[in-house]
Amino acid sequence: MTNMENGRDYLQYVLNCLCTRLAQIDQAILEGEKEVEDMHEYYWENYTEMDEYGYENYDNQQALFHQMHANEEQFLLRKRFKKMLDSPFFGRVDFVYDGDDEPEIFYIGIGNLSETAGHRPLVYDWRAPVSGLFYDYDKGPAAYEAPSGTFSGEVVSKWQYKIRRGKMIYEFESDVKIDDEILGAELGSKGEVQLKNIVRTIQKEQNAIIRNTKDRIMVIQGAAGSGKTSVALHRIAYLLYHDRENLKSSNILVLSPNGVFADYISHILPELGEENIREMSFDLFAYRELKGIAADCEDRYDQIERVIICPESQELCRKKQSAEFAGKLDAFMLGMEDDLMNFKDVEYKGCILKEKEIIDLFYFKFLDIPLLSRMEAVAEYFIDQVETLRDRDLADEEKEELTERFQRMYETRDCYILYSRFLEQEGYKALPRLPLEKRKLRYEDVYPILYLKYSLFRCKGHHGIKHVVVDEMQDYSWIQFVLLKKLFPCKMTILGDKAQTMEEQQQDVLKFLPKIFGRDIRKIVMNRSYRNTMEIAQYANRLIGVSDIELFDRHGDAVEEMQFKNLHTALDRVLEKWEQKREDYETEALVLFTEREAEHAFLYLEEKLRTLDPDGEYQLTYMNRDSQNFKKGLTVTTFYLAKGLEFDQVFGVFHAEDNSGLAAQARYITATRALHELHMYDVED
Incomplete structure (x- = not known):
């Protein structure tokens, strides 16, 4: 082992280790691909002789799956180590544990690196528990939390490094958390077409947000240039690192304002050693969800352009997406049940479901099911009865025919028509009467109709999504946040800046979010700006x-x-x-x-x-x-x-x-x- 106290010597040692590990990984990938090829060949040569119950086939499929997964892990590891060749580490902490005399030296980089699996890391991932010492403490008493408990001691030395293309640009011992000269140099550098990762310059208040795993709904009010978007993405990288068994990149969704912004932030997670995550705008999501109700929808930008020409239109949009408007929609839906229904007996091949029984099922047995999905449940109930009495399953065509007969008991199931009636009832201008292919929703009506749809129909929960990042929260309305809670019953990181609203008046969503999310919410303010001179x-x-x-x-x-x-x-x-x-x-x-x-x-x-x-x-x-x-x-x-x-x-x-x-x-x-x-x-x- 080289002298760990000399950063330049240690850099060369780590680079040599990286090259060795990369060569080992390349060999492992070749062997893994050969193993997959052999498995495929064995299957095609022997599948006719496999046991009739499929046990051998199942075992072969499982072995193939595990080998392909192992190959994928090797590819990801190679990708991370290649990134580390440019800059293997950026910080170092010398820490004396309580009861010890000599310090342990911890080098910190974008990922873990060991000479072989199971050995003590040569470089620790910036998200590792011990790495918190680098971000949170000056020289002096310090402690960090790990899965096995709290470790206390003293930081006796901290170093910062800048390494590019494997060459040491500078190194110096630092008495403060992240030296202001380093931060200033980073901030003073040229802008890039993609958001930079900030692992070298994470500040203490930012680190507390990144490493927070306890709060279900974290809301960040951050001034322009405070680094809130970077912090949110680094938090996602941290959560992925610490909960690999339960949280994958595919479980995370970022709701970003537009495609350019999505591109701007898209490389952060790959740069930090993680796979990229799904990104889309909430407007695009709403457009897809309303496909069966309208042919087209305006987006937020159409609304802004209209407000520029006609400022009075902003008030209408604000009213239609408010808590008061949502309350009136709720009251309308409660009151329309009787007017909407036309119950009648249903008879099918000798089996009869009487009107009175349908009413009992609709208003009592299936009361918990949303109104416009409820008759489908009644149909399923009757289909089960028919199949039991006839002792055979109905064909799909028969089930569809029966279900359609029950659905015809609704006067209409069209949310466009129902919403238009509601508008007239409340004194607003009704929507134009148009066939589906000619309907285009104005922006102020998009989310109220989506709210109506997911109140009247079963909500398709997006249970594969376990964490949602909502950026530019100040541009979201009450109804939009209610929909987000309904559609994504998961953890969230919500961020924005009330000073950057795109309305005449600033909207402080921090005041109404607790009414939607309740006690799950944790509010944090970031009021230090780093971006501008x-x-x-x-x-x-x-x-x-x-x-x-x-x-x-x-x-x-x-x-x-x-x-x-x-x-x-x-x-x-x-x-x-x-x-x-x-x-x-x-x-x-x-x-x-x-x-x-x-x-x-x-x-x-x-x-x-x-x-x-x-x-x-x-x-x-x-x-x-x-x-x-x-x-x-x-x-x-x-x-x-x-x-x-x-x-x-x-x-x-x-x-x-x-x-x-x-x-x-x-x-x-x-x-x-x-x-x-x-x-x-x-x-x-």
Whole structure:
């Protein structure tokens, strides 16, 4: 064993070990693939001679399954070790256990590494219990929790390392948790087209959230740039590491605002040694769930564009997705049972179910079943009776015919029609009477109808999902959170920032979430912002009067504020400034208020660039709601699509005379996207 106290010597030792382990894994993969091939060959050569009861076939299938699983584990291990070749570790803690005289040295990296299975790790995974010492303690008394109990002692030394391509860039002993110079250097680096992992710079308050396994519903109110999304994803990686028997990547769902944001965060878990997880927007989920009710649905972005043109429409949307509106829907559903039903006798091949008995079954025996699924249960009851009396199973066609006869006792099972009746009853405009293929739901009606559907029909529980991450919680309504609880009865990490709402007025969901989730909820506030320079953060906070955010002490250029006669002169200035810094930055954004303005700005810049240099290769991208990738260069988009992303340099172009609440929110969201430079331009026309 090499000298563990010398970081450079130890790095070389660990790299050699990684190379050895990778060679062993490559050999194991070859042998495993050969084993699978032999199993397949044996099966096809001998399956006609296997026992008639299928025991040998079952044993062969199980052996094949276990071997393929073992091969998959080797592939994942190889993937992690290859990542570790670039930077095997980033931290070290020297810890003296109570009762001992000499310290034990623990190197910390993105994954565990041992010379052979079962040996003491050369490098400990950042999620291991002992690694908490690195994030939570200075030199001095310390303790960590492990499955076998609490271990106390003293941290006598802490080191931080930066290693790239297997070479030591720097190493130094640190007296503080994560040295501010290291953090500042990380924050001051160029932005990337994907969210960075933060294992080297996790702060104590972030670590407490990441390692929390007790709370069922964790709600994080985090200021812009506080790292809440990174923390949530690192928490998922931590939970996967500590509950491998019960929790897999396939059991986790991230509800993200759009495809670009999903792409932006998609590499975090693979970078931390885990498989990727499923991601989708709640709007897309709702659209799929409403396929049998409407042909198309508006999304959140359609609603925002409408509010920009007609601010009064925001109030209608707010009303229709409120707790009060949900209560009125509940009352409507309770009152419509008698009006909806037309009971009658059912006779089938000599078997009769009388109207009175159907009523008793419907209102008493199957009362716990949702209204529009209840008659299906009555049909199943009658089918069982028929099969028992006739001593044979009915064919599928017969069952379908019988079930349909029972379903016809409903006057309608169409949630679109029922919801339209409810709207009329409450004094709202009814939905247009259209056949299914022509129906398009406005955004304010999407979630109330989904609420109606899952109150009136059996809810298909998504029991394979064991943890849901909800990002941008401030943009979710009461009805949406009630639906989330109903659809996903599992643990959740819910995060957002009330200051980044896309409405005229800030909505503090923290006030109503406890009424939905009850005592299961744990609320955490992250009010330290790391993303922006002091100059940018202070400017952004002034826009909406925020004063309770702690800012990381990193300085840069002052925010450039200018006013222009029209949009084109402002865009010419954007082009000029972009050209000056194009080589310095990886990612830049031009952010505008509406989709129409963003598309026009993109086409104008594209034409300008083509005229100035026909053969030039400019990285100019238009990002709309259908985009799926976050790219380098200058991205032209709207404020609501830029939310959640970050860029080295940001240009915001807005109308000088627009003083609406939504315009102020748009400016704030735009300003907080900038890492290093911010330019805010007002146009008069």
